[in-house]
Amino acid sequence: MRRSGYFKKKATPYLYMAPTMVWLLFFIVYPLIFALVMAFKRFKLERGLTFWDMPWVGLDNFITAFTDVYFLLALSKTFIILLVAVSIEFALGFFIAHLLNKKNVKADFLWIVLILSPMMLPLIASGNLWRMLLDVRWGAVNAVVMFFGFEAIDFLGTAKWSLPAVIMVEIWQWTPFVIITMLAGLRSIPDDPKQAALVDGANKMQMFRHIVLPLMRGQILIVLLIRSMDVFKTFDIVYALTFGGPGQSTTVATFYLYRQAFTQFKLGYGSALSWIIFIIVYLISFAILKVFGSEEAVV
């Protein structure tokens, strides 16, 4: 009796965890491993062909990937977005959060709702919306450009402007997330250390450097981590806004991979690419955690 009661108590949490673990094992671990296996095969999507009919090709897919100019180009576009968009979002978001945190700001709720509104739009819709706004003939943005006496800019039709357009939409879409996270962080900073610093005669810059920044480390980490990871998921906006074009100018890594796997049906090659992207994302997250992270912040 006692033994079974003891077992029951020990087993209970595992019992509760079981459905979740089974689900995630089947839908995440198994596909991940399966993708790795697929990456070593040449996969053709034909009726009647099963997994066992696909020939093993060893490292061929990976070798192709690193010599595939278009894939490397797509990766470089992703890195450009990562560097440019995330740093602008970070600086802009921090600045606006700082403005909103000032003591004499009235009706802050109204401003926050307005600022958050881009987050409420499905990503595919914001791609559509900006395709409309950036249109060369009828777009509102070009109306402004022409109002200032410049020639209308073909944002989505020229290789020179398409990537900046994507970056701009990314910034519009995601800065609100940075603002709201930073604002939550700024508001959670206690007054005491600031007061103490003021008494000691610290100026604004010193206060920011030595009090605000260290106390905000958690939020800074969240923002950098989540945004960097999300840049590698950039897909919806590109799909609706430029569809990777003109040419290859806005084909980012995820989009290229999607095209390879789901329009050309190179599933094996796609799997290899996806594992390469997965490893890059992992390394970047690890680097961010190493640089900005602390003991208590994990994952």
Place this chain on the structure above:
Amino acid sequence: MSKRAKKILGTLGLHILIAAISLAFAFPLLWMFMTSFKTPREYYRMPPKLLPNQLVIFHYKEAFAPWTINPTEHSEATYYIEESAGRVESVVPNIGHSLIIITGSVGLALLVGIWAAYALSRFKFRGSENMGIWILSTRMMPPIVIAIPLFWVMRTIRLTGTHFGLIMIYVMIQLPFVIWMMKGFFDEIPRSIEESVLVDGGNRATVMFKVIIPLAIPGIVATALFCIFLTWTEFLFASIFTNSSSATLPVVLSWFRQDRGILWGQMSAVMVVALLPLMTITMVLQRKMIRGLTAGAIK
């Protein structure tokens, strides 16, 4: 200038700056809203006007109830776009698909995830920390990595293009959020309540259904709303795992890219309707929303 006047001017300047920033973020959405009520003649005007001379609800009819359009109205509103004639399709069935998939997946994710969240909140068992961290870390993974093998598996078992297939995948996407958010809400419920029930001879199931779940209802609602938010906007998996007979709303939005030309009015109308539930959810959730968005970044 007196100190007081300077202060007032400073406050005023700050508010003008904040208002300008807020409007910059909200303006594209306002534009979309107005476009959905403009006739093509109006939205193809250059320079465009935010407020049109004539407001029409034609595009809403076109997108949601094409059977109510009379021919004269049709020719008036499609003045500039011949290609839209005969291509008018209702998106109501697609909203239906979205709702079926959302209801199914959110319900199932809560049913599966709540137990794991409870286990992680209340029990300390071998591997509990690691399991928790691992579940959260699945968010890091770019979803496209598992999309390819899942496509193969789902195709083999003939679940592509069905509601059920997508529901299972969405449960996988939602589980980490459900578990992380619900664990937080469970942590806030004092243990003393359930301990007294356990002492009185109740078992864990009684505790769960009679004590924990009723107390956590606000948390469950917040979690469900957040999951609805995720599912309503999801495009990548939806575009891979649905076909024309099960396409969700984001997939329909992507069709406005090629198939339907540039029906800006109709597109805007659909996007306004896609935005409304999310806007409501954001208003309801506010702070809890950040909790979901930043899930998995800090312990």
